[in-house]
Amino acid sequence: MADLIQLKDSIVKGRLNDAVDLTRVALDEGTDPQLLITDYMITAMQEIGQKFQDKQAYVPELLMAARAMRGALNLVQPLLVGEKSVTIGKIVIGTVFGDLHDIGKHLVASMLEGCGFEVIDLGVNVSADAFVKAVKEHDADILALSALLTTTMNYMKTVIDAMDQNGLRPKVKIMVGGAPVNKLFADQIGADGYSANANEAVHCAKQLLNIQ
Amino acid sequence: MQMPDSGSEISIRYSDLELSRAELYSTLGYGTSEPQADALALINRLLAEADNICRPRAGIRILDGAVEGPRLRLSGNWFAPGGIISHFLKGCDVFSIILATVGLEMDEWIQSYRVSGDVMEAFVADGIGSVVAEAVVDKTKKVLAQRVAKEGCSITNSYSPGYCGWHVREQQALFALLPKDFCGVTLTDSSLMLPLKSVSSVIGIGRDVLSQPYRCDVCRKKDCFRRKDS
Ligand code: B12
Numbered sequence: 001m002a003d004l005i006q007l008k009d010s011i012v013k014g015r016l017n018d019a020v021d022l023t024r025v026a027l028d029e030g031t032d033p034q035l036l037i038t039d040y041m042i043t044a045m046q047e048i049g050q051k052f053q054d055k056q057a058y059v060p061e062l063l064m065a066a067r068a069m070r071g072a073l074n075l076v077q078p079l080l081v082g083e084k085s086v087t088i089g090k091i092v093i094g095t096v097f098g099d100l101h102d103i104g105k106h107l108v109a110s111m112l113e114g115c116g117f118e119v120i121d122l123g124v125n126v127s128a129d130a131f132v133k134a135v136k137e138h139d140a141d142i143l144a145l146s147a148l149l150t151t152t153m154n155y156m157k158t159v160i161d162a163m164d165q166n167g168l169r170p171k172v173k174i175m176v177g178g179a180p181v182n183k184l185f186a187d188q189i190g191a192d193g194y195s196a197n198a199n200e201a202v203h204c205a206k207q208l209l210n211i212q
Numbered sequence: 213m214q215m216p217d218s219g220s221e222i223s224i225r226y227s228d229l230e231l232s233r234a235e236l237y238s239t240l241g242y243g244t245s246e247p248q249a250d251a252l253a254l255i256n257r258l259l260a261e262a263d264n265i266c267r268p269r270a271g272i273r274i275l276d277g278a279v280e281g282p283r284l285r286l287s288g289n290w291f292a293p294g295g296i297i298s299h300f301l302k303g304c305d306v307f308s309i310i311l312a313t314v315g316l317e318m319d320e321w322i323q324s325y326r327v328s329g330d331v332m333e334a335f336v337a338d339g340i341g342s343v344v345a346e347a348v349v350d351k352t353k354k355v356l357a358q359r360v361a362k363e364g365c366s367i368t369n370s371y372s373p374g375y376c377g378w379h380v381r382e383q384q385a386l387f388a389l390l391p392k393d394f395c396g397v398t399l400t401d402s403s404l405m406l407p408l409k410s411v412s413s414v415i416g417i418g419r420d421v422l423s424q425p426y427r428c429d430v431c432r433k434k435d436c437f438r439r440k441d442s
Binding site: 060066067099102 | 241251403406
């Protein structure tokens with residue numbers, strides 16, 4: 001029997017190889033893939049997220065966990081094809097036009113994914129048109145925008161205006177972040193949410209969608 | 213006194229850089245803890261790769277100038293670095309612009325980890341790039357300090373557009389004072405330098421100047437994760 005508590009533990013501790021091995025055994029034994037995700041993997045990410053919040057874990061530990069989770073998820077996901085969507089919400093994320101910084105956005109995207117969201121990452125230097133197209137195409141619940149410089153963060157307003165002009169604003173929540181962004185700026189440009197780090201981004205996203 | 217020049221690259225090798233592991237760990241966000249076995253192995257692997265790949269570049273231009281109130285003149289161009297930075301540069305009539313970069317090779321190496329999908333690898337490669345960029349700045353400042361010491365001068369700390377009220381948009385005017393393609397660094401319309409891991413700074417030069425502590429002491433970004441006094 002695969003030890004599923006140990007699977008959860010190996011994700012919390014960021015042990016990629018253990019997480020992958022245990023997942024493989026569990027799947028070979030016929031464990032329900034959906035159960036693996038919701039009851040063990042996401043729970044593990046919530047646990048490490050809480051530790052981070054309580055200052056008992058640091059960013060790299062969060063990422064080692066997200067990495068182990070990704071490895072395990074890679075085995076499970078192909079088995080879910082065709083099944084009803086199992087995510088708690090769809091998020092389109094990208095770094096705005098004129099900016100090529102990726103790492104902050106990457107961290108946010110993997111935490112969101114680790115905690116049960118489906119994340120569509122459009123990459124860097126993304127135009128307002130591309131955001132509009134992706135939000136429409138994926139019927140996204142949340143649009144998440146990132147920027148690292150004061151010169152590029154203003155483009156977030158352009159993206160929000162474009163959502164408005166295309167009639168998408170009532171349908172999609174918008175959250176923003178990045179080193180120069182703060183709550184005040186987020187309010188000024190009419191975003192719905194802001195957070196200073198990847199873990200809080202998960203709380204922010206859940207709040208925006210009224211998820212516990 | 214050192215004569216104004218039109219700017220030239222200095223010779224710099226990766227092995228010349230003083231890279232501190234403690235600095236890397238702090239950049240990666242390991243407060244007081246240290247990486248555990250798995251993370252440590254990953255970090256060591258990427259550091260070894262960086263060692264092979266990185267070709268840092270840096271350059272120095274020396275020009276005349278002046279500080280008037282919150283404004284700074286470099287050669288014929290005026291800048292608005294704001295009150296804090298102007299205060300520290302006051303009294304100098306010779307300045308230097310330095311440009312430091314980890315180089316295209318390392319930027320591309322970081323990029324390769326961005327797209328590979330492993331978030332921890334991407335994060336560590338990015339963090340190494342940031343620490344190396346700062347080390348290139350430190351080395352360049354040392355070279356400059358040695359150069360001006362021959363004239364009996366010393367240097368202030370380095371001040372960069374985008375810090376302490378100096379708008380990053382002024383990078384455009386600063387780059388106009390540097391040779392085209394200086395150190396292989398280019399500036400986009402949005403004032404972003406490419407390679408990404410690059411730094412531009414202005415340094416005051418004079419007979420009685422001091423290198424004052426800068427970033428954390430005078431910066432107002434209280435929530436900065438690199439803040440030393442919190
Ligand atoms: C390391 C660093 C550097 C390094 C590496 C740069 C890089 N980004 O690759 C070096 C030394 C090269 C550098 C250079 C410069 N830097 Co610098 N740098 C930093 C520093 C200290 C950390 C940035 C970082 O990598 N953080 C780690 C990542 C993971 O964090 P992050 O991107 O912020 O993302 C997190 C959050 O913001 C949030 N988040 C991010 N996106 C999103 C999206 C959403 C939706 C949400 C909810 C949350 C969220 O969650 C992420 C994970 O926790 C910051 C200050 C700071 N403490 O933030 C300044 C900072 C980014 N730099 C700044 C500046 C000005 C510069 C320079 C222009 C200076 C100069 N003249 O040379 C150059 C620009 C380089 C270029 N290519 O043009 C400014 C930018 C603000 C501005 N004025 O525009 C900052 C904010 C410092 C400051 N003044 O306060 N820099």
